[in-house]
Amino acid sequence: MPTFRLLDIDLTTGTTRVSDVSDRFEKYLGGTGVATSLLLETPAGLDPLAPEAPVIFAIGPFSAVFPVVTKTVALFKSPLTGNLGESHAGGRLAMAMYGAGFHVIRLTGRAAFPCYVTVDEDRVEVHRAHSLWGSSALAAERILRDHEPSSFKRSIVRIGPAGERCSPIAAATVDSSRHFGRLGLGGVMGSKNLKALVVSGGRYWPVTEKGKYNAFYQKIYEAVVNSPAMKKYHDLGTAMNVMPLSRINGLPTRNFSQGFFEGAADISGETFAEKHLTQHLACGHCQTGCIHMATLRERFDPEEHQYKTFKISYDHELVYAFGSNLSIQNPEEVLRLLLQVEKEGWDAMSIGVTLAWAVDAFQAGHLTAKETDGLVLNFGDAATYDKMLHRIKAGHNGFYRDLEKGAVFCAKKYGGQECAIAFGGNEAPGYMTGLFAYLGYATGVRHSHLDSAGYSIDQKVLNEPKPDEELVQGLYKESVWRMALNSLVICLFARNIYTKEAVLEGLAALGLTGWDEARLNATARRIHAMKLRYKERCGFRFDDLALPGKLARVISGNGQVTSERFARQVAAYRDLAAKDAGELPAEYR
Amino acid sequence: MGKLLRVLNREQCIGCYSCMFACSRVWYQAITVEKAALRVKNYAGIEGAFSIRPCYGCSDPDCARACPTQALTPRPGGGVLFDETKCTHCEACTQACVPDALQWDHEKNVPIVCRQCGVCVKFCPNGVIGMQEIAPAAR
Numbered sequence: 193m194p195t196f197r198l199l200d201i202d203l204t205t206g207t208t209r210v211s212d213v214s215d216r217f218e219k220y221l222g223g224t225g226v227a228t229s230l231l232l233e234t235p236a237g238l239d240p241l242a243p244e245a246p247v248i249f250a251i252g253p254f255s256a257v258f259p260v261v262t263k264t265v266a267l268f269k270s271p272l273t274g275n276l277g278e279s280h281a282g283g284r285l286a287m288a289m290y291g292a293g294f295h296v297i298r299l300t301g302r303a304a305f306p307c308y309v310t311v312d313e314d315r316v317e318v319h320r321a322h323s324l325w326g327s328s329a330l331a332a333e334r335i336l337r338d339h340e341p342s343s344f345k346r347s348i349v350r351i352g353p354a355g356e357r358c359s360p361i362a363a364a365t366v367d368s369s370r371h372f373g374r375l376g377l378g379g380v381m382g383s384k385n386l387k388a389l390v391v392s393g394g395r396y397w398p399v400t401e402k403g404k405y406n407a408f409y410q411k412i413y414e415a416v417v418n419s420p421a422m423k424k425y426h427d428l429g430t431a432m433n434v435m436p437l438s439r440i441n442g443l444p445t446r447n448f449s450q451g452f453f454e455g456a457a458d459i460s461g462e463t464f465a466e467k468h469l470t471q472h473l474a475c476g477h478c479q480t481g482c483i484h485m486a487t488l489r490e491r492f493d494p495e496e497h498q499y500k501t502f503k504i505s506y507d508h509e510l511v512y513a514f515g516s517n518l519s520i521q522n523p524e525e526v527l528r529l530l531l532q533v534e535k536e537g538w539d540a541m542s543i544g545v546t547l548a549w550a551v552d553a554f555q556a557g558h559l560t561a562k563e564t565d566g567l568v569l570n571f572g573d574a575a576t577y578d579k580m581l582h583r584i585k586a587g588h589n590g591f592y593r594d595l596e597k598g599a600v601f602c603a604k605k606y607g608g609q610e611c612a613i614a615f616g617g618n619e620a621p622g623y624m625t626g627l628f629a630y631l632g633y634a635t636g637v638r639h640s641h642l643d644s645a646g647y648s649i650d651q652k653v654l655n656e657p658k659p660d661e662e663l664v665q666g667l668y669k670e671s672v673w674r675m676a677l678n679s680l681v682i683c684l685f686a687r688n689i690y691t692k693e694a695v696l697e698g699l700a701a702l703g704l705t706g707w708d709e710a711r712l713n714a715t716a717r718r719i720h721a722m723k724l725r726y727k728e729r730c731g732f733r734f735d736d737l738a739l740p741g742k743l744a745r746v747i748s749g750n751g752q753v754t755s756e757r758f759a760r761q762v763a764a765y766r767d768l769a770a771k772d773a774g775e776l777p778a779e780y781r
Numbered sequence: 782m783g784k785l786l787r788v789l790n791r792e793q794c795i796g797c798y799s800c801m802f803a804c805s806r807v808w809y810q811a812i813t814v815e816k817a818a819l820r821v822k823n824y825a826g827i828e829g830a831f832s833i834r835p836c837y838g839c840s841d842p843d844c845a846r847a848c849p850t851q852a853l854t855p856r857p858g859g860g861v862l863f864d865e866t867k868c869t870h871c872e873a874c875t876q877a878c879v880p881d882a883l884q885w886d887h888e889k890n891v892p893i894v895c896r897q898c899g900v901c902v903k904f905c906p907n908g909v910i911g912m913q914e915i916a917p918a919a920r
């Protein structure tokens with residue numbers, strides 16, 4: 193039976209502690225389940241940027257062990273929403289944590305100086321790093337990869353300057369273009385004076401159930417490489433959604449004014465592939481390789497033939513946030529803006545949606561040239577967005593400094609609240625397919641499209657209408673099942689490969705006994721209830737969730753969505769969740 | 782004539798490490814990349830550039846020549862055979878292998894020798910590596 197260890201790092205004192213947390217893995221599987229149990233043990237009412245607020249990175253029993261189980265979960269208190277901060281990232285981090293021999297790494301405290309931390313198996317060090325402070329998220333990785341050699345594969349998590357400024361929409365970037373994007377992990381790391389975390393190690397589990405393990409591995413490998421299950425992700429990637437979504441009026445355009453983007457064909461997955469895709473990359477131990485890297489070659493000297501070339505990854509969410517939703521249809525302009533976002537280390541969706549709010553707010557008169565210091569904000573104006581990003585970076589004035597606090601904060605301060613397209617405080621992802629996309633963002637524990645995939649329900653009911661009451665049950669069921677997937681921290685792109693049966697077979701192949709479907713389901717319900725408990729403790733109430741005013745006026749992929757209809761189904765979801773509150777372990781009641 | 786492992790399409794590598802996991806799994810029953818007899822390297826700041834270092838199966842192996850105790854000896858068909866009982870853990874072999882193909886087992890303190898078995902090839906999703914018939918004169 194494998195054992196699971198937790199590494200605690202206190203940045204205030206520089207001390208570390210290792211403990212065996214196998215019992216928690218037995219109870220909560222791993223990943224998000226285990227991390228939630230740890231987060232629930234922090235005192236209520238903590239300031240998200242206080243030294244005592246923990247950052248918890250966790251992986252699960254399948255991590256690095258089976259194909260496409262590549263994600264690491266980060267849990268923290270979100271400085272953006274004030275409640276559950278949860279973000280998932282790929283790259284090599286899960287593999288490196290497994291190699292280091294820690295399934296959970298928890299950082300608390302605040303270093304007295306800018307620092308980075310190295311974890312090379314049991315050698316854990318906090319290094320002074322004044323020289324790194326201020327470096328872009330891309331430069332920091334280059335430097336650390338040189339400066340911290342290891343005989344083992346390393347993973348580097350770091351923040352850009354946005355994180356250093358404690359922006360609540362700052363991301364933490366992992367290896368090549370993977371991100372803990374959502375809900376402000378970057379800002380929390382910045383508050384700890386923590387620029388980066390470098391993880392490596394050569395520890396491993398032996399194959400104990402040789403026949404079972406190899407048979408299961410082979411089956412998953414075949415499904416990943418030779419079945420249609422992952423084709424979409426390694427072919428055009430999620431950017432393949434751009435055209436079909438626009439066709440059904442589901443692609444957010446000009447700050448969710450409409451779902452049809454007249455320029456969709458120019459920023460589609462097909463166009464990016466033809467014009468800019470240079471290669472695919474993979475996370476550690478994923479044979480799919482869904483990371484789409486674009487190259488942009490630019491002449492930088494008008495007099496001479498001098499060129500520069502940069503590489504940047506793209507996917508549907510990025511193309512939505514800096515393409516259709518800002519009405520930019522030139523892919524080169526999209527890529528240029530994304531490079532800035534990547535270097536500075538913002539969450540692309542959050543900063544993109546905040547810029548889109550600013551345009552609406554400017555046009556409605558809530559913002560004037562006084563705030564923007566002379567810039568006139570229009571949709572489609574990439575040159576102005578470029579200037580805005582530079583001004584945010586430079587802290588040009590109070591308004592620009594506010595922009596990196598997110599759309600909800602800005603709307604409260606400057607007006608135009610109905611145009612702040614956020615759910616539960618988190619800027620919305622790139623689907624306006626209808627009620628269930630919105631419900632998913634609102635009710636999801638991390639206010640992400642990945643919580644329950646409501647957008648896919650919307651697309652199904654286009655052909656096969658069903659009553660809301662029935663569909664909301666499906667939404668709830670999916671969000672609960674994803675607790676199990678996220679505790680094993682399987683990449684959700686492989687959710688159709690890792691069915692319940694497959695998960696049980698995988699657990700048995702590792703010698704983790706005693707799991708059956710009923711226990712798996714109960715564990716998922718318990719974890720979901722624990723997350724809601726944490727959120728409630730931080731002040732979250734389902735009844736406070738509201739549909740952004742603008743969305744009640746515009747036409748989604750499934751027609752108009754009224755605030756009343758939205759509220760009714762939020763209440764239905766709340767009641768479904770309340771029924772499962774009994775699953776909450778006594779110690780967390 | 783035996784087949785030897787070769788890099789066929791370096792530029793198609795996605796850096797998934799599936800090949801390294803396969804080698805460790807099959808030969809060492811270990812779930813890791815660190816027991817693999819080949820290495821997929823990446824570089825600081827050059828996103829997406831990988832270099833694959835398999836054992837080339839030399840006919841007059843530099844690693845074996847460097848070995849002071851003949852723990853490594855030329856293998857008929859190319860590459861080397863390893864006799865663990867003779868190894869003094871000096872690492873002269875890994876230093877002598879110019880492409881850094883010969884890996885070091887940090888746990889057991891011995892080199893990790895490629896068997897030229899082709900298992901890694903079966904787990905490469907992108908046709909980056911392959912087993913090829915190589916005439917002895919070309920090894």
Ligand code: SF4
Pocket residue numbers: 835836837838839842843844845859860861877878879880882883
């Ligand atoms: S390990 Fe290196 S030197 Fe030895 S046979 Fe292989 S390629 Fe040649």
Ligand code: SF4
Pocket residue numbers: 786803804805808817818819835894895896897898899900901902
């Ligand atoms: S040929 Fe066999 S021994 Fe050599 S690297 Fe590939 S899997 Fe390992």
Ligand code: SF4
Pocket residue numbers: 793794795796797798799800801821833904905906907908909910
């Ligand atoms: S399996 Fe193929 S694509 Fe993956 S790292 Fe190895 S050589 Fe590269």
